[in-house]
Amino acid sequence: MSKTTWKPHPPHGELSSQDRDELPDSAFAFPKQRKEPLTDASHVRNALARFDQVQGVSDAERDAAFKNIQAAAGHFGVDVAETSWKELGKQPHSRKPPHA
DSSP, X not given: OOOOXXXXXXXOSSOOHHHHHHSOGGGEEETTTTEEEOSSHHHHHHHHHHGGXXXXXXXXHHHHHHHHHXXXXXXXXXXXXXXXXXXXXXXXXXEOOOOO
C-alpha cells in the first residue's frame, strides 16, 4: 500500500521553469517524475484534470500520486469527488467551495 509523500510548500501561483526546478520532490503528485506540482488549490485541480494524461507511470505510482493529491486537496480546501484514481476521467474532479 502506498503512502503520501506530499508535504505543504508555500503557494507559488504561476510556476516558472526555475521555480518548478527549485521545488522539492515532495511538492509533486508524481515525485519521481516531478510531474503535477501541488503548491496551491489551482495546481491541485490541474493535477486532477490532467491525471489521466501522465504517461510512463505504474499503477502503484498512480496510487501514490492520488494519495498525494488527496493530501494536498485537504490542505488547500479542495473537495475531491473521486475516492480512487481509477475514477478520474469522469466529471467533476473537484468542487469549488461555495462563495460566502
